[in-house]
Amino acid sequence: MRVLVGLLCATFVPLAGAADASRLIDVEKSVMTVHVYKAGLFSAFGHNHEITAPIERGSFSDEKPVVDLVVNAHQMKVMDQDVSDKDRAEIQQTMLGPKVLDTEKFPNISFRSTQVEKLGSSKFVVDGDLTLHGQTRPMRVEVEGQGGRYRGVAVLKQTAFGITPVTVGGGAVKVKNEVRVEFEIVAK
8 A cells, every 4th residue: 555645845945044145045955855744544554755855946145034945846756765666656646746736737836035033143933935736825944054054844734735635545544734844955
């Protein structure tokens, strides 16, 4: 039995920094990973999922703290190692298809900060708008870092963006509504 990804999203990512002027995000060195977890009575027969969500482009400024970032949803990739190639391909197809991300209708996931609050020398709270699956919702993310390298974790609910978590076997195995997005953003 396979659990299909009721993903995510990918989400976004924030950061904010400690430099000067607008800086581009180094999309080759920056990493965003989405973790989707299983639930349900027979969840032992399902799989947790790990998905890479490559950042297509982005920038941030420290002068007027702002973060902008775009993920091309078509480029998201299921990385699960504990499933067959065939199952991984099916999970991938479901994630990108109309049941979850519907990348034909909604090819991009974007985040734009609305406020960045410095909590300490290397800690920030970034508030912003995440657009996923054609819906924009406010998001708050705690970020740590400095010198052009920032890390953080965000949790979002799929249903907040109009995505119904995937279920199998009448709900005996399902994907949790909440997904966890971990990121490390590196400046150019």
